[in-house]
Amino acid sequence: MGTELGKYKSCVSARSTNKEILKRSQDGGIVTQLFAYALEEGIIDGAIVAGPGDEPYRPRPFIATTVDELMSARGTKYNISPNVSWIKEATRSYGLDKVGIVGTPCQMQAVRKGQLYPFGWRDVDDKIALAIGIFCMENFPYQSIKQLVEDHAGVSMQSVKKMDIGKGKFWVYTERGATVQLPLKVTHKYEQPGCHVCLDYVANLADVSTGSVGSPDGWSTVFVRTKNGDDIWGKAIAAGCFETKPIDQVKPGLELVSKLANEKISKNQKTVEARATFGVNKALRNPYIKP
Amino acid sequence: MAEKITVGHVHMSGCTGCLVSLADNYEGLLTILDKYADLVYGLTLVDVRHIPKMDVALVEGSVCIQDKCSVDEIKETREKATVVVAVGGCACYGNITRFGRGGQPNQPQHESYLPVGDLIKVDVYIPGCAPCPQLIRNVCVMAYLLLKGNQEQQELAKKYLTPLMQLAERGTEACGCDLMYDVVNQGLCMGCGSCAAACPVRAITHEYGKPNVNREMCIKCGACYAQCPRSFFNFDVITEFEGISELIKGALQ
Numbered sequence: 001m002g003t004e005l006g007k008y009k010s011c012v013s014a015r016s017t018n019k020e021i022l023k024r025s026q027d028g029g030i031v032t033q034l035f036a037y038a039l040e041e042g043i044i045d046g047a048i049v050a051g052p053g054d055e056p057y058r059p060r061p062f063i064a065t066t067v068d069e070l071m072s073a074r075g076t077k078y079n080i081s082p083n084v085s086w087i088k089e090a091t092r093s094y095g096l097d098k099v100g101i102v103g104t105p106c107q108m109q110a111v112r113k114g115q116l117y118p119f120g121w122r123d124v125d126d127k128i129a130l131a132i133g134i135f136c137m138e139n140f141p142y143q144s145i146k147q148l149v150e151d152h153a154g155v156s157m158q159s160v161k162k163m164d165i166g167k168g169k170f171w172v173y174t175e176r177g178a179t180v181q182l183p184l185k186v187t188h189k190y191e192q193p194g195c196h197v198c199l200d201y202v203a204n205l206a207d208v209s210t211g212s213v214g215s216p217d218g219w220s221t222v223f224v225r226t227k228n229g230d231d232i233w234g235k236a237i238a239a240g241c242f243e244t245k246p247i248d249q250v251k252p253g254l255e256l257v258s259k260l261a262n263e264k265i266s267k268n269q270k271t272v273e274a275r276a277t278f279g280v281n282k283a284l285r286n287p288y289i290k291p
Numbered sequence: 292m293a294e295k296i297t298v299g300h301v302h303m304s305g306c307t308g309c310l311v312s313l314a315d316n317y318e319g320l321l322t323i324l325d326k327y328a329d330l331v332y333g334l335t336l337v338d339v340r341h342i343p344k345m346d347v348a349l350v351e352g353s354v355c356i357q358d359k360c361s362v363d364e365i366k367e368t369r370e371k372a373t374v375v376v377a378v379g380g381c382a383c384y385g386n387i388t389r390f391g392r393g394g395q396p397n398q399p400q401h402e403s404y405l406p407v408g409d410l411i412k413v414d415v416y417i418p419g420c421a422p423c424p425q426l427i428r429n430v431c432v433m434a435y436l437l438l439k440g441n442q443e444q445q446e447l448a449k450k451y452l453t454p455l456m457q458l459a460e461r462g463t464e465a466c467g468c469d470l471m472y473d474v475v476n477q478g479l480c481m482g483c484g485s486c487a488a489a490c491p492v493r494a495i496t497h498e499y500g501k502p503n504v505n506r507e508m509c510i511k512c513g514a515c516y517a518q519c520p521r522s523f524f525n526f527d528v529i530t531e532f533e534g535i536s537e538l539i540k541g542a543l544q
Protein backbone atom coordinates (compact mmCIF):
# COMPACT_ATOMS: atom_id res chain seq x y z
CA MET A 1 0.00 0.00 0.00
CA GLY A 2 1.31 3.43 -0.91
CA THR A 3 0.38 6.91 0.21
CA GLU A 4 -3.30 6.66 -0.70
CA LEU A 5 -4.34 6.12 2.92
CA GLY A 6 -2.22 8.96 4.30
CA LYS A 7 -0.03 8.82 7.38
CA TYR A 8 -1.49 6.95 10.33
CA LYS A 9 -0.38 5.44 13.60
CA SER A 10 -3.00 2.73 13.83
CA CYS A 11 -6.07 1.41 12.08
CA VAL A 12 -8.90 -0.63 13.59
CA SER A 13 -12.48 -1.60 12.97
CA ALA A 14 -14.63 -0.12 15.73
CA ARG A 15 -18.06 0.76 16.98
CA SER A 16 -19.47 2.73 19.86
CA THR A 17 -20.52 0.86 23.01
CA ASN A 18 -23.40 3.31 23.47
CA LYS A 19 -26.68 1.77 22.22
CA GLU A 20 -28.41 5.16 22.05
CA ILE A 21 -25.76 6.50 19.67
CA LEU A 22 -25.95 3.39 17.48
CA LYS A 23 -29.73 3.68 17.05
CA ARG A 24 -29.36 6.45 14.47
CA SER A 25 -25.67 6.39 13.59
CA GLN A 26 -24.64 5.87 9.97
CA ASP A 27 -22.14 3.14 10.82
CA GLY A 28 -20.27 2.50 14.07
CA GLY A 29 -21.16 5.86 15.68
CA ILE A 30 -17.48 6.83 15.86
CA VAL A 31 -17.85 10.59 15.29
CA THR A 32 -20.73 11.09 17.72
CA GLN A 33 -19.13 8.86 20.36
CA LEU A 34 -15.68 10.43 20.13
CA PHE A 35 -17.05 13.98 20.30
CA ALA A 36 -19.38 13.03 23.17
CA TYR A 37 -16.44 11.58 25.10
CA ALA A 38 -14.23 14.58 24.32
CA LEU A 39 -17.00 16.96 25.37
CA GLU A 40 -17.62 15.17 28.66
CA GLU A 41 -13.90 15.03 29.43
CA GLY A 42 -13.32 18.70 28.58
CA ILE A 43 -11.01 17.81 25.68
CA ILE A 44 -13.26 19.97 23.51
CA ASP A 45 -15.86 22.50 24.60
CA GLY A 46 -17.92 22.30 21.43
CA ALA A 47 -17.93 20.68 18.03
CA ILE A 48 -18.94 21.87 14.58
CA VAL A 49 -21.25 19.21 13.16
CA ALA A 50 -23.82 18.84 10.38
CA GLY A 51 -27.24 19.05 12.02
CA PRO A 52 -30.73 19.03 10.56
CA GLY A 53 -31.56 21.97 8.28
CA ASP A 54 -34.64 23.62 6.79
CA GLU A 55 -35.48 20.75 4.44
CA PRO A 56 -35.26 16.98 4.95
CA TYR A 57 -31.69 15.72 4.61
CA ARG A 58 -30.37 19.21 3.99
CA PRO A 59 -27.58 19.65 6.57
CA ARG A 60 -27.09 22.83 8.57
CA PRO A 61 -23.67 23.16 10.17
CA PHE A 62 -23.85 24.26 13.79
CA ILE A 63 -21.81 24.26 16.97
CA ALA A 64 -22.92 21.51 19.33
CA THR A 65 -22.05 22.09 22.96
CA THR A 66 -24.10 19.24 24.48
CA VAL A 67 -24.34 15.51 23.82
CA ASP A 68 -28.03 15.93 22.89
CA GLU A 69 -27.05 18.37 20.18
CA LEU A 70 -24.39 15.97 18.92
CA MET A 71 -27.03 13.24 18.69
CA SER A 72 -29.12 15.41 16.34
CA ALA A 73 -26.27 15.39 13.80
CA ARG A 74 -25.99 11.58 13.49
CA GLY A 75 -26.27 10.04 10.03
CA THR A 76 -24.80 10.92 6.66
CA LYS A 77 -26.40 13.66 4.58
CA TYR A 78 -25.12 13.24 1.04
CA ASN A 79 -24.98 16.92 0.22
CA ILE A 80 -22.87 19.95 1.01
CA SER A 81 -22.54 21.17 4.59
CA PRO A 82 -20.09 24.10 4.82
CA ASN A 83 -18.89 23.10 8.30
CA VAL A 84 -15.74 25.21 8.07
CA SER A 85 -17.83 28.39 7.83
CA TRP A 86 -18.25 28.25 11.64
CA ILE A 87 -14.62 27.77 12.55
CA LYS A 88 -13.82 31.36 13.45
CA GLU A 89 -17.19 32.10 15.02
CA ALA A 90 -16.69 29.11 17.34
CA THR A 91 -13.78 31.02 18.87
CA ARG A 92 -15.68 34.33 18.92
CA SER A 93 -19.29 34.62 20.13
CA TYR A 94 -19.28 30.97 21.26
CA GLY A 95 -16.09 31.62 23.23
CA LEU A 96 -14.65 28.15 22.64
CA ASP A 97 -10.99 27.47 23.42
CA LYS A 98 -11.04 23.85 22.28
CA VAL A 99 -12.94 23.35 19.08
CA GLY A 100 -13.97 20.03 17.58
CA ILE A 101 -14.83 19.81 13.92
CA VAL A 102 -16.00 16.95 11.74
CA GLY A 103 -15.75 17.08 7.99
CA THR A 104 -14.96 15.53 4.68
CA PRO A 105 -11.33 15.26 3.45
CA CYS A 106 -11.54 18.66 1.74
CA GLN A 107 -12.77 20.23 4.97
CA MET A 108 -9.86 18.70 6.87
CA GLN A 109 -7.57 20.18 4.20
CA ALA A 110 -9.24 23.56 4.74
CA VAL A 111 -8.68 23.32 8.50
CA ARG A 112 -4.99 22.46 8.15
CA LYS A 113 -4.41 25.15 5.54
CA GLY A 114 -6.03 27.64 7.90
CA GLN A 115 -3.78 26.53 10.75
CA LEU A 116 -0.58 27.01 8.73
CA TYR A 117 -1.75 29.91 6.56
CA PRO A 118 -4.41 31.88 8.44
CA PHE A 119 -5.54 34.83 6.32
CA GLY A 120 -8.86 35.67 7.91
CA TRP A 121 -8.78 33.17 10.78
CA ARG A 122 -7.09 35.02 13.60
CA ASP A 123 -6.49 32.98 16.79
CA VAL A 124 -8.02 29.86 15.29
CA ASP A 125 -4.86 27.81 14.68
CA ASP A 126 -4.19 26.57 18.19
CA LYS A 127 -7.85 26.22 19.16
CA ILE A 128 -8.52 23.20 16.95
CA ALA A 129 -8.61 20.47 19.58
CA LEU A 130 -10.03 17.53 17.61
CA ALA A 131 -10.55 17.29 13.85
CA ILE A 132 -12.43 14.15 12.82
CA GLY A 133 -12.44 13.33 9.13
CA ILE A 134 -14.93 11.14 7.33
CA PHE A 135 -14.13 9.09 4.23
CA CYS A 136 -15.62 10.68 1.13
CA MET A 137 -15.73 9.48 -2.46
CA GLU A 138 -17.75 12.47 -3.72
CA ASN A 139 -20.56 14.78 -2.62
CA PHE A 140 -23.74 16.15 -4.19
CA PRO A 141 -25.58 19.46 -4.28
CA TYR A 142 -28.92 19.31 -2.41
CA GLN A 143 -30.95 19.44 -5.62
CA SER A 144 -29.03 16.42 -6.91
CA ILE A 145 -29.86 14.31 -3.89
CA LYS A 146 -33.48 15.41 -4.10
CA GLN A 147 -33.62 14.41 -7.74
CA LEU A 148 -32.03 11.02 -7.02
CA VAL A 149 -34.34 10.24 -4.13
CA GLU A 150 -37.59 11.68 -5.50
CA ASP A 151 -37.27 11.12 -9.26
CA HIS A 152 -34.98 8.11 -9.59
CA ALA A 153 -35.83 6.21 -6.40
CA GLY A 154 -39.43 7.50 -6.30
CA VAL A 155 -39.38 8.15 -2.56
CA SER A 156 -40.44 11.38 -0.86
CA MET A 157 -37.62 13.12 1.01
CA GLN A 158 -39.76 13.32 4.19
CA SER A 159 -40.09 9.54 4.41
CA VAL A 160 -36.36 8.75 4.20
CA LYS A 161 -34.84 7.14 7.29
CA LYS A 162 -31.33 6.64 5.96
CA MET A 163 -29.30 7.01 2.79
CA ASP A 164 -26.17 5.01 2.14
CA ILE A 165 -23.64 4.56 -0.61
CA GLY A 166 -22.09 1.11 -0.36
CA LYS A 167 -21.55 -2.13 -2.22
CA GLY A 168 -21.68 -0.25 -5.52
CA LYS A 169 -25.20 1.09 -4.93
CA PHE A 170 -27.00 4.17 -3.66
CA TRP A 171 -29.45 2.94 -1.02
CA VAL A 172 -32.55 4.70 0.26
CA TYR A 173 -34.32 3.31 3.35
CA THR A 174 -37.74 4.66 4.37
CA GLU A 175 -39.13 5.05 7.88
CA ARG A 176 -41.85 2.51 6.97
CA GLY A 177 -39.34 -0.16 6.02
CA ALA A 178 -39.00 0.02 2.22
CA THR A 179 -35.57 -0.15 0.58
CA VAL A 180 -34.76 1.25 -2.87
CA GLN A 181 -31.38 0.89 -4.55
CA LEU A 182 -29.95 2.77 -7.51
CA PRO A 183 -26.88 1.78 -9.47
CA LEU A 184 -24.09 4.30 -8.84
CA LYS A 185 -23.88 4.91 -12.58
CA VAL A 186 -27.15 6.86 -12.32
CA THR A 187 -25.72 9.14 -9.65
CA HIS A 188 -22.51 10.18 -11.40
CA LYS A 189 -23.79 13.10 -13.43
CA TYR A 190 -25.27 14.65 -10.28
CA GLU A 191 -21.95 14.83 -8.44
CA GLN A 192 -20.53 18.16 -7.30
CA PRO A 193 -17.98 19.11 -10.01
CA GLY A 194 -15.47 20.42 -7.43
CA CYS A 195 -15.15 16.85 -6.10
CA HIS A 196 -13.54 15.67 -9.32
CA VAL A 197 -10.21 17.32 -8.51
CA CYS A 198 -10.07 15.91 -4.97
CA LEU A 199 -7.08 13.68 -4.22
CA ASP A 200 -8.01 12.48 -0.75
CA TYR A 201 -10.38 9.62 0.11
CA VAL A 202 -9.83 8.78 3.77
CA ALA A 203 -9.33 12.28 5.24
CA ASN A 204 -5.56 12.07 5.39
CA LEU A 205 -5.21 15.31 7.35
CA ALA A 206 -7.62 14.59 10.21
CA ASP A 207 -6.58 13.69 13.76
CA VAL A 208 -8.80 10.63 13.49
CA SER A 209 -10.60 9.58 10.34
CA THR A 210 -13.42 7.13 9.96
CA GLY A 211 -15.78 5.63 7.40
CA SER A 212 -17.76 2.56 6.52
CA VAL A 213 -15.58 1.00 3.84
CA GLY A 214 -13.46 -1.92 5.01
CA SER A 215 -15.63 -2.87 7.98
CA PRO A 216 -18.85 -4.92 8.29
CA ASP A 217 -22.26 -3.18 8.54
CA GLY A 218 -22.69 -1.38 11.84
CA TRP A 219 -18.91 -1.03 12.22
CA SER A 220 -16.47 1.65 11.06
CA THR A 221 -12.90 1.67 9.84
CA VAL A 222 -10.86 4.10 11.95
CA PHE A 223 -7.44 5.61 11.21
CA VAL A 224 -5.67 7.28 14.12
CA ARG A 225 -3.28 9.75 12.55
CA THR A 226 -1.79 12.52 14.69
CA LYS A 227 -0.22 12.61 18.14
CA ASN A 228 -3.28 14.48 19.33
CA GLY A 229 -5.65 11.96 17.75
CA ASP A 230 -3.69 9.06 19.22
CA ASP A 231 -3.85 10.57 22.68
CA ILE A 232 -7.63 11.15 22.57
CA TRP A 233 -8.39 7.79 20.93
CA GLY A 234 -6.29 5.97 23.53
CA LYS A 235 -8.18 7.66 26.37
CA ALA A 236 -11.56 6.94 24.77
CA ILE A 237 -10.67 3.25 24.41
CA ALA A 238 -9.49 3.13 28.03
CA ALA A 239 -12.80 4.71 29.07
CA GLY A 240 -14.68 1.89 27.33
CA CYS A 241 -16.24 4.04 24.60
CA PHE A 242 -15.52 1.62 21.76
CA GLU A 243 -15.42 -2.04 20.84
CA THR A 244 -12.54 -2.66 18.46
CA LYS A 245 -11.19 -5.41 16.22
CA PRO A 246 -7.82 -5.44 14.49
CA ILE A 247 -8.42 -4.31 10.91
CA ASP A 248 -6.61 -7.34 9.47
CA GLN A 249 -9.17 -9.60 11.11
CA VAL A 250 -12.25 -8.08 9.48
CA LYS A 251 -13.61 -8.40 5.97
CA PRO A 252 -13.24 -6.77 3.50
CA GLY A 253 -10.55 -4.89 5.42
CA LEU A 254 -7.89 -2.44 4.32
CA GLU A 255 -7.42 -4.00 0.92
CA LEU A 256 -10.77 -2.64 -0.27
CA VAL A 257 -10.13 0.77 1.32
CA SER A 258 -6.83 0.96 -0.52
CA LYS A 259 -8.39 -0.12 -3.79
CA LEU A 260 -11.13 2.51 -3.62
CA ALA A 261 -8.66 5.19 -2.51
CA ASN A 262 -6.40 4.41 -5.45
CA GLU A 263 -9.34 4.45 -7.85
CA LYS A 264 -10.50 7.84 -6.60
CA ILE A 265 -7.06 9.41 -6.63
CA SER A 266 -6.00 8.13 -10.04
CA LYS A 267 -9.33 9.09 -11.65
CA ASN A 268 -9.21 12.60 -10.17
CA GLN A 269 -5.51 13.01 -10.89
CA LYS A 270 -6.40 12.47 -14.53
CA THR A 271 -9.09 15.14 -14.29
CA VAL A 272 -6.56 17.55 -12.76
CA GLU A 273 -4.12 16.82 -15.57
CA ALA A 274 -6.78 17.19 -18.28
CA ARG A 275 -7.50 20.70 -17.01
CA ALA A 276 -4.04 21.76 -18.21
CA THR A 277 -5.12 21.31 -21.83
CA PHE A 278 -8.84 22.00 -21.41
CA GLY A 279 -8.99 24.83 -23.96
CA VAL A 280 -7.00 25.64 -27.07
CA ASN A 281 -3.64 26.70 -25.69
CA LYS A 282 -5.56 27.62 -22.53
CA ALA A 283 -5.65 25.80 -19.23
CA LEU A 284 -8.05 25.69 -16.33
CA ARG A 285 -6.46 26.60 -13.01
CA ASN A 286 -4.65 23.99 -10.90
CA PRO A 287 -4.81 24.84 -7.18
CA TYR A 288 -2.10 22.27 -6.43
CA ILE A 289 0.40 24.29 -8.47
CA LYS A 290 -0.46 27.93 -7.73
CA PRO A 291 -3.28 30.33 -6.83
CA MET B 292 22.64 31.25 17.49
CA ALA B 293 23.16 32.89 14.14
CA GLU B 294 22.93 36.65 13.90
CA LYS B 295 19.54 38.30 13.65
CA ILE B 296 17.87 39.60 10.53
CA THR B 297 16.88 43.25 10.28
CA VAL B 298 13.19 44.08 9.91
CA GLY B 299 11.40 47.36 9.35
CA HIS B 300 7.78 48.40 9.41
CA VAL B 301 6.90 50.85 6.65
CA HIS B 302 3.63 52.72 7.12
CA MET B 303 2.00 53.89 3.88
CA SER B 304 -1.72 54.71 3.67
CA GLY B 305 -2.71 52.18 6.29
CA CYS B 306 -4.50 52.23 9.64
CA THR B 307 -1.72 50.69 11.81
CA GLY B 308 -4.01 47.70 12.36
CA CYS B 309 -1.47 45.51 10.62
CA LEU B 310 1.20 46.61 13.08
CA VAL B 311 -1.22 45.97 15.94
CA SER B 312 -1.68 42.47 14.50
CA LEU B 313 2.09 41.94 14.63
CA ALA B 314 2.09 43.21 18.22
CA ASP B 315 -0.81 40.88 19.03
CA ASN B 316 1.65 38.01 18.95
CA TYR B 317 2.34 39.19 22.52
CA GLU B 318 5.33 37.29 24.00
CA GLY B 319 5.83 35.70 20.59
CA LEU B 320 6.83 39.09 19.20
CA LEU B 321 9.22 39.66 22.08
CA THR B 322 10.81 36.27 21.42
CA ILE B 323 11.18 37.12 17.74
CA LEU B 324 12.82 40.44 18.67
CA ASP B 325 15.05 38.69 21.22
CA LYS B 326 16.25 35.85 19.06
CA TYR B 327 15.64 36.41 15.40
CA ALA B 328 15.05 40.00 14.33
CA ASP B 329 16.07 43.55 15.09
CA LEU B 330 13.38 46.12 14.44
CA VAL B 331 15.50 48.75 12.66
CA TYR B 332 12.69 50.99 11.47
CA GLY B 333 9.03 51.67 12.30
CA LEU B 334 7.82 55.19 13.07
CA THR B 335 5.24 53.92 15.56
CA LEU B 336 7.80 52.12 17.72
CA VAL B 337 11.34 53.17 16.81
CA ASP B 338 12.93 56.64 16.72
CA VAL B 339 14.62 56.19 13.34
CA ARG B 340 13.49 58.93 10.97
CA HIS B 341 14.64 57.63 7.61
CA ILE B 342 14.35 54.25 5.91
CA PRO B 343 17.54 52.27 6.56
CA LYS B 344 18.85 49.18 4.78
CA MET B 345 17.01 46.09 5.99
CA ASP B 346 16.51 42.41 5.24
CA VAL B 347 12.74 42.46 5.45
CA ALA B 348 10.36 45.40 5.02
CA LEU B 349 6.84 44.84 6.33
CA VAL B 350 4.84 47.37 4.34
CA GLU B 351 1.33 48.25 5.41
CA GLY B 352 -1.12 50.51 3.57
CA SER B 353 -1.51 51.51 -0.06
CA VAL B 354 0.16 54.44 -1.85
CA CYS B 355 -1.52 57.79 -2.56
CA ILE B 356 0.02 58.75 -5.90
CA GLN B 357 -0.76 62.44 -5.36
CA ASP B 358 1.40 62.43 -2.25
CA LYS B 359 4.99 62.73 -3.49
CA CYS B 360 6.50 61.82 -0.14
CA SER B 361 4.59 58.49 -0.11
CA VAL B 362 5.64 57.61 -3.64
CA ASP B 363 9.29 58.36 -2.82
CA GLU B 364 9.05 56.32 0.34
CA ILE B 365 7.75 53.16 -1.32
CA LYS B 366 10.45 53.38 -3.99
CA GLU B 367 13.08 53.87 -1.33
CA THR B 368 11.72 50.86 0.56
CA ARG B 369 12.29 48.70 -2.52
CA GLU B 370 15.86 49.96 -2.84
CA LYS B 371 16.68 49.43 0.82
CA ALA B 372 14.99 46.09 1.51
CA THR B 373 16.06 42.62 0.38
CA VAL B 374 12.57 41.21 0.86
CA VAL B 375 9.45 43.37 0.57
CA VAL B 376 6.37 41.94 2.27
CA ALA B 377 2.97 43.55 1.64
CA VAL B 378 1.18 43.12 4.94
CA GLY B 379 -2.59 43.37 4.97
CA GLY B 380 -5.33 43.99 2.44
CA CYS B 381 -4.36 47.61 1.72
CA ALA B 382 -0.75 46.95 0.76
CA CYS B 383 -1.67 43.81 -1.23
CA TYR B 384 -4.89 44.80 -2.89
CA GLY B 385 -5.86 48.38 -2.01
CA ASN B 386 -8.64 47.12 0.25
CA ILE B 387 -10.83 50.00 1.55
CA THR B 388 -8.63 52.60 -0.17
CA ARG B 389 -9.95 51.21 -3.48
CA PHE B 390 -13.00 53.29 -2.67
CA GLY B 391 -10.98 56.51 -2.15
CA ARG B 392 -11.93 59.11 -4.77
CA GLY B 393 -10.79 62.42 -3.28
CA GLY B 394 -12.91 65.48 -2.56
CA GLN B 395 -12.30 65.71 1.16
CA PRO B 396 -10.58 68.59 2.95
CA ASN B 397 -7.84 69.47 3.32
CA GLN B 398 -6.30 67.54 0.43
CA PRO B 399 -9.28 67.06 -1.91
CA GLN B 400 -6.85 66.14 -4.69
CA HIS B 401 -5.62 63.07 -2.79
CA GLU B 402 -7.85 60.75 -4.75
CA SER B 403 -5.82 57.86 -6.18
CA TYR B 404 -4.56 54.97 -4.10
CA LEU B 405 -2.68 51.96 -5.43
CA PRO B 406 -1.54 48.73 -3.79
CA VAL B 407 2.23 48.81 -3.42
CA GLY B 408 2.63 46.06 -6.04
CA ASP B 409 1.51 48.54 -8.70
CA LEU B 410 4.57 50.71 -8.00
CA ILE B 411 7.29 48.30 -6.92
CA LYS B 412 7.96 44.59 -7.10
CA VAL B 413 6.60 42.87 -4.01
CA ASP B 414 8.04 39.53 -2.91
CA VAL B 415 5.52 38.19 -0.41
CA TYR B 416 1.83 38.85 0.31
CA ILE B 417 0.08 38.56 3.65
CA PRO B 418 -3.53 39.36 2.74
CA GLY B 419 -6.29 39.95 5.28
CA CYS B 420 -7.92 42.91 6.99
CA ALA B 421 -6.67 42.67 9.58
CA PRO B 422 -3.96 40.15 8.65
CA CYS B 423 -3.70 37.35 11.23
CA PRO B 424 -0.99 37.76 13.88
CA GLN B 425 -0.15 34.08 13.41
CA LEU B 426 0.53 34.47 9.69
CA ILE B 427 2.74 37.54 10.20
CA ARG B 428 4.58 35.56 12.88
CA ASN B 429 5.01 32.53 10.59
CA VAL B 430 6.37 34.71 7.80
CA CYS B 431 8.85 36.39 10.19
CA VAL B 432 10.10 33.02 11.45
CA MET B 433 10.32 31.61 7.92
CA ALA B 434 12.10 34.74 6.63
CA TYR B 435 14.67 34.24 9.36
CA LEU B 436 15.13 30.56 8.43
CA LEU B 437 15.42 31.51 4.77
CA LEU B 438 18.14 34.08 5.40
CA LYS B 439 20.01 32.56 8.36
CA GLY B 440 19.03 28.90 8.60
CA ASN B 441 20.84 25.76 7.54
CA GLN B 442 20.13 24.22 4.17
CA GLU B 443 17.23 22.11 5.39
CA GLN B 444 15.62 25.08 7.10
CA GLN B 445 16.07 27.21 4.00
CA GLU B 446 14.33 24.56 1.91
CA LEU B 447 11.40 24.46 4.31
CA ALA B 448 11.15 28.26 4.43
CA LYS B 449 11.19 28.46 0.65
CA LYS B 450 8.44 25.85 0.39
CA TYR B 451 6.38 27.62 3.05
CA LEU B 452 6.70 31.08 1.49
CA THR B 453 6.11 29.94 -2.10
CA PRO B 454 2.30 30.37 -2.20
CA LEU B 455 2.59 33.79 -0.56
CA MET B 456 5.08 34.75 -3.27
CA GLN B 457 2.74 33.36 -5.91
CA LEU B 458 -0.09 35.49 -4.54
CA ALA B 459 2.20 38.51 -5.00
CA GLU B 460 2.86 37.50 -8.61
CA ARG B 461 -0.83 36.90 -9.26
CA GLY B 462 -1.81 40.54 -9.08
CA THR B 463 -3.04 43.51 -7.08
CA GLU B 464 -6.79 43.11 -7.43
CA ALA B 465 -8.96 41.29 -4.92
CA CYS B 466 -12.66 41.01 -4.26
CA GLY B 467 -15.26 38.51 -3.11
CA CYS B 468 -15.72 38.06 -6.87
CA ASP B 469 -12.43 36.10 -6.87
CA LEU B 470 -14.42 33.24 -5.39
CA MET B 471 -16.57 33.31 -8.52
CA TYR B 472 -13.87 34.00 -11.14
CA ASP B 473 -11.16 31.70 -9.87
CA VAL B 474 -12.93 29.03 -7.83
CA VAL B 475 -16.61 28.46 -8.71
CA ASN B 476 -16.27 29.46 -12.39
CA GLN B 477 -13.20 27.22 -12.60
CA GLY B 478 -15.10 24.16 -11.35
CA LEU B 479 -13.07 24.02 -8.15
CA CYS B 480 -15.48 24.98 -5.33
CA MET B 481 -16.48 22.12 -3.04
CA GLY B 482 -18.47 24.12 -0.52
CA CYS B 483 -16.26 23.82 2.55
CA GLY B 484 -17.12 27.23 4.00
CA SER B 485 -13.57 28.55 4.53
CA CYS B 486 -14.30 31.79 2.69
CA ALA B 487 -17.27 32.67 4.89
CA ALA B 488 -15.16 32.12 8.01
CA ALA B 489 -12.38 34.33 6.61
CA CYS B 490 -14.53 37.31 5.59
CA PRO B 491 -14.08 40.13 8.12
CA VAL B 492 -17.41 41.79 7.23
CA ARG B 493 -19.66 38.73 6.96
CA ALA B 494 -20.31 39.42 3.30
CA ILE B 495 -20.26 35.70 2.46
CA THR B 496 -23.00 33.20 3.20
CA HIS B 497 -23.56 29.77 1.72
CA GLU B 498 -26.71 28.96 -0.22
CA TYR B 499 -27.06 25.25 -0.89
CA GLY B 500 -23.37 24.82 -0.18
CA LYS B 501 -21.98 27.52 -2.48
CA PRO B 502 -20.69 30.97 -1.55
CA ASN B 503 -22.97 33.92 -2.02
CA VAL B 504 -21.06 37.21 -1.87
CA ASN B 505 -22.79 40.42 -0.88
CA ARG B 506 -20.58 42.64 -3.01
CA GLU B 507 -21.89 45.88 -1.52
CA MET B 508 -20.49 44.75 1.83
CA CYS B 509 -17.18 43.41 0.50
CA ILE B 510 -14.21 45.67 1.30
CA LYS B 511 -11.84 43.94 -1.18
CA CYS B 512 -9.33 42.60 1.32
CA GLY B 513 -8.55 39.32 -0.44
CA ALA B 514 -8.87 37.11 2.64
CA CYS B 515 -11.59 34.84 1.23
CA TYR B 516 -9.71 33.80 -1.87
CA ALA B 517 -6.40 33.39 -0.06
CA GLN B 518 -8.07 31.26 2.64
CA CYS B 519 -9.92 29.06 0.12
CA PRO B 520 -8.26 25.64 -0.02
CA ARG B 521 -8.90 25.66 -3.74
CA SER B 522 -6.96 28.90 -4.35
CA PHE B 523 -3.65 27.29 -3.43
CA PHE B 524 -3.18 23.99 -1.73
CA ASN B 525 0.49 23.06 -1.50
CA PHE B 526 0.47 19.43 -0.40
CA ASP B 527 4.22 19.41 0.30
CA VAL B 528 3.76 21.90 3.15
CA ILE B 529 0.21 21.41 4.39
CA THR B 530 0.42 17.62 4.82
CA GLU B 531 3.32 18.34 7.21
CA PHE B 532 1.08 20.50 9.40
CA GLU B 533 1.96 18.66 12.60
CA GLY B 534 5.72 19.03 12.26
CA ILE B 535 5.64 22.60 10.96
CA SER B 536 3.28 23.77 13.72
CA GLU B 537 5.61 22.21 16.28
CA LEU B 538 8.65 23.80 14.68
CA ILE B 539 7.10 27.27 14.79
CA LYS B 540 5.90 26.76 18.34
CA GLY B 541 9.36 25.52 19.31
CA ALA B 542 11.06 28.51 17.68
CA LEU B 543 8.99 30.82 19.89
CA GLN B 544 9.70 29.10 23.21
